[in-house]
Amino acid sequence: MASSSSNRVYIPTNARNNQYILAEFKPSDEFVSSFDNIDSCYERIARKLFLACEENGLYNVHMIANDKLPITRFHEESYCLQTEKQMLFFYNPKYHEAHKFYWQQGVRAKKVRLLFLATGDELRANAANFHNKVQKTLHDLKVNLGVEDAFKIRDHQHLTYDLFARVKGHKETYGYKLRSLYPRYEARKCEIPAEHTEMTYVTFNIPMTRALKTQFQHLLEDEHYTQFYSFIEDKFFSACGYKQISQAAFIADGRLPLVRNSKIDKSAQNSELQKLSFDICSEETQYKAHWDKNQLVDTLHFVVVAKASDNKDVGYGKFMNNVESMIRGLSQTLELSAQRQALNVRFFQHISYNA
Structure with missing residues (x-):
C-alpha cells in the first residue's frame, strides 16, 4: 500500500535539496x-x-x-x-x-x-x-x-543528509516516497518527451580518517594497498548482496565517479573522472571496482544504482530504505563513529532527453 511506512524513507529535516539542469548543444x-x-x-x-x-x-x-x-x-x-x-x-x-x-x-x-x-x-x-x-x-x-540545433537536456536532483543525524541529536524527519521524475513532472504540467531516460542512484563517501587507518593498520603495512582495498571491496559487495542490491561500484583511485546509463554512455575514465555505466533494465549483477594499489586515497567512494524494477508505483522509498540498511551494516563493520563522523548520503535522480 502507498501509505505503508516501508514505501517511505524518513530523512532528516535538515537534509539539503539541490537541482541543476545542464543543456548541451553543438x-x-x-x-x-x-x-x-x-x-x-x-x-x-x-x-x-x-x-x-x-x-x-x-x-x-x-x-x-x-x-x-x-x-x-x-x-x-x-x-x-x-x-x-x-x-x-x-x-x-x-x-x-x-x-x-x-x-x-x-x-x-x-x-x-x-x-x-x-x-x-x-x-x-x-x-x-x-x-x-x-x-x-x-x-x-x-x-x-x-x-x-538540438539541445541535450539533463535534469539532476539530489537530497543530501547525514545518515548519523539522529545519533547527533537531530531527530526530526520527513517521510519521502521519492517518486520518479517523469510522473512527478507530468502531475505538475511539465512536459517531458516520451523518449527520455531516467536514472536513480545513491552515493556515499567514507574519508580515510586517522581512526580508520589505525583500525586497519595491519592491512596497510605492505608496500601496496591491495589487502586493504580488497577487504573494503569484499565487505561492500557482500553487504550489497545481503540486501539484494545488484548494481554498485567502489572507487578508490583518486577519480570522481560519474554514473551513466549504458544505453547512452559507455564506461570510460580520464585523469580526474571515472564514468560508470550501468544497464538499469538488467537484473544481472553489475559490481564495479576501481582502485589503485599504489595510492592510499583521501576518500573512499561508493555508488549504489537503482534498477528499473526498483521503481515501484509509489517511488523509490523502499529501495532507499534497503540502501540505508546496507550502509549502516557496512559502517558497523568498519566501526565508524556515528558521533564523531558525518556519513553523508546523496540520493540522485536524473532525467535526460533531446529537445
Whole structure:
C-alpha cells in the first residue's frame, strides 16, 4: 500500500535539496562562420542567453565553452574552481545568484554547456516549475539566435543528509516516497518527451580518517594497498548482496565517479573522472571496482544504482530504505563513529532527453 511506512524513507529535516539542469548543444559550422571569430560567436550566445534568463526568472546560470565538466556542490560561499577536466561550482541556492560565462579566448570547444542552478527555497517542490522555466529559456534562445540545433537536456536532483543525524541529536524527519521524475513532472504540467531516460542512484563517501587507518593498520603495512582495498571491496559487495542490491561500484583511485546509463554512455575514465555505466533494465549483477594499489586515497567512494524494477508505483522509498540498511551494516563493520563522523548520503535522480 502507498501509505505503508516501508514505501517511505524518513530523512532528516535538515537534509539539503539541490537541482541543476545542464543543456548541451553543438553550434553548427554555418552558425559559427557567420561571426568574425569564435569569441564573437560565444559573446552573442551569452548575451542572448542571459537576456532570456532574466525574462524567465533564472538567476544563477553559467555558460561553459571549454569542454570541462561542471560539478556542483553546496557551500555557504559562492565560488568556482577549475581543474584540467572539471569546473566546480560551490553555492547556496538560498542566496547566491550569478550570470557568468567561461571559455578560452580564440578556442572553439566541442560543445557549449549551459548550467542552470535552481535558487530559492523548497527546491524539490518547485522542481517542475524550474524545469519549465529552463525549457522556455532554451526555446527563446533558439529563436533569438535563429538556430535549430538540438539541445541535450539533463535534469539532476539530489537530497543530501547525514545518515548519523539522529545519533547527533537531530531527530526530526520527513517521510519521502521519492517518486520518479517523469510522473512527478507530468502531475505538475511539465512536459517531458516520451523518449527520455531516467536514472536513480545513491552515493556515499567514507574519508580515510586517522581512526580508520589505525583500525586497519595491519592491512596497510605492505608496500601496496591491495589487502586493504580488497577487504573494503569484499565487505561492500557482500553487504550489497545481503540486501539484494545488484548494481554498485567502489572507487578508490583518486577519480570522481560519474554514473551513466549504458544505453547512452559507455564506461570510460580520464585523469580526474571515472564514468560508470550501468544497464538499469538488467537484473544481472553489475559490481564495479576501481582502485589503485599504489595510492592510499583521501576518500573512499561508493555508488549504489537503482534498477528499473526498483521503481515501484509509489517511488523509490523502499529501495532507499534497503540502501540505508546496507550502509549502516557496512559502517558497523568498519566501526565508524556515528558521533564523531558525518556519513553523508546523496540520493540522485536524473532525467535526460533531446529537445
